[in-house]
Amino acid sequence: MAHDGFRGVFPYLVSPIDERGRVKDAVLTHLVDDLLGAGVHGLTPLGSTGEFAYLNREQRHRIVEVVVQATRRRVPVVAGVAATTIADAVEQVKAYDALGVDGILAILEAYFPLAEDGVVDYFTAVANATALPVVLYTNPQFQRSDLTLPAIERLARVENIRYLKDASSDTGRLLSIINAVGDRMCVFSASAHIPACVMLIGGVGWMAGPACVVPRQSVQLYNLCRAGKWEEAMRLQRSLWRINRVFARYNLAACIKGGLELQGYEVGAPLPPQTPLSETARAEIKGVLADLGALDHHPSPITGVEAS
Amino acid sequence: MAHDGFRGVFPYLVSPIDERGRVKDAVLTHLVDDLLGAGVHGLTPLGSTGEFAYLNREQRHRIVEVVVQATRRRVPVVAGVAATTIADAVEQVKAYDALGVDGILAILEAYFPLAEDGVVDYFTAVANATALPVVLYTNPQFQRSDLTLPAIERLARVENIRYLKDASSDTGRLLSIINAVGDRMCVFSASAHIPACVMLIGGVGWMAGPACVVPRQSVQLYNLCRAGKWEEAMRLQRSLWRINRVFARYNLAACIKGGLELQGYEVGAPLPPQTPLSETARAEIKGVLADLGALDHHPSPITGVEAS
Amino acid sequence: MAHDGFRGVFPYLVSPIDERGRVKDAVLTHLVDDLLGAGVHGLTPLGSTGEFAYLNREQRHRIVEVVVQATRRRVPVVAGVAATTIADAVEQVKAYDALGVDGILAILEAYFPLAEDGVVDYFTAVANATALPVVLYTNPQFQRSDLTLPAIERLARVENIRYLKDASSDTGRLLSIINAVGDRMCVFSASAHIPACVMLIGGVGWMAGPACVVPRQSVQLYNLCRAGKWEEAMRLQRSLWRINRVFARYNLAACIKGGLELQGYEVGAPLPPQTPLSETARAEIKGVLADLGALDHHPSPITGVEAS
């Protein structure tokens, strides 16, 4: 098995869906190919940017299937599993495992607030349903039950729970996690943190939507951090940060999809009733991408693949 | 068609699911029969208490089917429809309409925050997918995109959007809504409001989980309010309020299911990772139900109706 | 002592301050006279509408002094005491007691979150510093440490803590309080509740800013509620509610001061950096006051009193 350790830049893939609700296989395949060409270290379908909360069972399954096939084991594929019940989560884990993913990004959704024991039960059940490594996902802003540090410490004892991705904006929380369970668990940044800071404090990379539209620059930033060239890394980080901040002001899925459309990928709009980017937002994103040299990167012509 | 106007007490039905994930038809049928025997004016499957957020498509469909069959058109059945996308919501509406429900309780779920236009689009699409009357559901606590007063005013212009149920605890908000659209829309209370107060300001009833365990008392309270016997209504309301407050302290589905179990209905626990009532909570609920005379009401056999 | 029980309409008085920071005695005296002429049952200087948080020690002292003198014991004066430390609160209580007030409205301010024991210590110390009756003030929106029901139950045992005014918008919370300590403590509504609803559930009146600009109508509403004429009360309540809702959208002090200016009282603007009403807000408030017949009530000509 080639993928004994996840690290580096894992773009959060968008989910291109056509008007009749079908996955646009060719577009997604093309995007995967180009991201791998840009040097990214892994791929994450069905993260928040991938609109997991807006897709049905069949759409989610197809997204994972297409990404696994397009990747051809060149990098690890870590698929998002999100559910309110253990039963649903376990079903997803087994399905994606069977499709050949290399890891599971475990997301808990909730309607009623959930006590810590229930939170631990959920993630433990997800991990027990597979032999694959599991990434805990924590996002205080979009989920009703956050992972506390004590819950993380309990979960770190589960054999295959080996990573954590934190989508808060509280970088100090990550350092507290690393202080507590850093010997057993590796930490990924999300787009609300400054990736260079997370690398400085001991992180191993980032899983984030913006890496879809600036993959080369993201890989370059990762390499500078790994080489300990912090001042040089910060110069690049400072300019890349603009894109994180623009995206934070609008619907994230609309931003990444809109940015990819500007680059020539026909990924479409986010699923209704989410609305596409306004003209203002589109112009602003276009400006930032242009400044970063990220509009020159046109997708190579599509070869023979066709939409389902 | 008998149900030209919804008003009165609409219990939020629980969803009894067995360990293999199947709907417990007999238990649900029995509960429906007993609630009708107690004089309730309508039934609402798949509200929050009905754990709509924890059931899959097949389970939700079966719940509605069983309730419609058990009700035998004696009172209106208003089924909850909850989704993040318009496509999913419309599919649910059409399915439940085909099963024979009398109205739709429309709930919007969201992962990313949604602008007002998107909110209006969603509810309009739900209403356009059916000829049945639609109840707008608004719950600032559990949903990411609340219905503002301007959005409600826009939606009141849609022909079949004729009711609103507000699950905030801000009764003043209801009066503002009644002031603005009271000529076109009727307002239901939820369990976080004091029902007698909502009746006083012009509401037409309540849709709430507690009515599952105190149906006779709820109907009696409704009748006192309708008769303008406000002091007498308040005496009953004051004692009934204790149950709303106990339930507010714990997972609502666990409370109603736990209360029904105490009354002899084998509805089971909420779906994992939600946890059943703790012993403390169960004892507290038992005490309140006993004080209200709601433990004497064993589920079978059904005798004569005796609403005030 | 005439004032053995507070009940009825207690306007939250504004604090008119001139550009040099001096209390405008004549304006305040005039307002007090007119409010008493309109039949209000008590007066509350230094509530939130009275900008207690924006006045210095000398200004607050003078406000209380002027109100006590202008009232001439015709109705009870209940002065707001607000502080972060027990020492400061006790000093204020003793000063206002010496000036001749009839009760203390006790407000806790906090910078760091405060544990329940500290909260109980504060209010107990306030009560122990005087023989006057004390009104607990609770406002979850504007204060960092709210009064929980257990804290209220502990404080209800203090001899002279005999009233509570709750400025949340959660009327159900008031019913829970009345259920728990209603035999020892009387409850006042604030402007975020519907006063008629609070009266229905057992309240004794309201302390609120809007009563400054619609005193006659407020007294009429109170009388209808007391007489059990609930439907008639609700007709009046429904029209009066518009003013509460307009005020909720803007800075409350700016609204009441702006409304009084429209009625001819030269109370001035709220203290900077608070800003006066915008033209839009002023027009909106003018419209509502006109509809309520509250612009016809011009202040009678000022007699001989002059500003300090």
Next chain:
Amino acid sequence: MAHDGFRGVFPYLVSPIDERGRVKDAVLTHLVDDLLGAGVHGLTPLGSTGEFAYLNREQRHRIVEVVVQATRRRVPVVAGVAATTIADAVEQVKAYDALGVDGILAILEAYFPLAEDGVVDYFTAVANATALPVVLYTNPQFQRSDLTLPAIERLARVENIRYLKDASSDTGRLLSIINAVGDRMCVFSASAHIPACVMLIGGVGWMAGPACVVPRQSVQLYNLCRAGKWEEAMRLQRSLWRINRVFARYNLAACIKGGLELQGYEVGAPLPPQTPLSETARAEIKGVLADLGALDHHPSPITGVEAS
């Protein structure tokens, strides 16, 4: 003028007050001497840790006076000014300026929410009242009106507003601020950020309570960051971070005062109704300080300075 640029470690001084409300001059003088002996680069009386929100006018004035006298111009003294009104803030600025401070830390308090124009008015008035450099303080957690990026951009144009201290935990916000106004304004970290991260992204130091109890270690961390020795800095940062996190769990003033008491400074407890440290918290803080070698540092007599 020696202090043309603030940078480095500025401990947030505690305010030692005796039981009769008087400033404990000798204790405060001693603490100042020892901190200067440990090599700190500046001192900040009347920050949040200094309980500005709990002191009266006379106490605050005396605190500043004692600190200025004890410092004897060896490092800059930047005094906190906090008020709800412009009039009060300006009075404080002028008083502290007359006492000989070197800069003003400007804090806005609010009771009612404040529009951006009011926020800008306040800070502009503070800056216009003095020729000293002004540090903007922003703390979304403890203040009702936060400084938005557009407001900061407007304020950066005021000549003597030249620093900003951000007490959120959102380090990305600091990078956005540096990207926007970094050429005109220098940024300090607070205790909720990881200081080494803020230094990496371009910060100039930190103003924080923990530096009172670990001054030598804080100076050493600053020097490592300045020298670009990031890996070494992170090793120290990782152990120091434990103290920030312990303090975040309790009342911050109680923690710093408690820690200083453990080191032999008789600074007393926070002002009532704030409560002193519980035994559990005291033991936990004692453990962390012991691990950091911060209990060996007895307050007297002062020996040779030994910063790295």
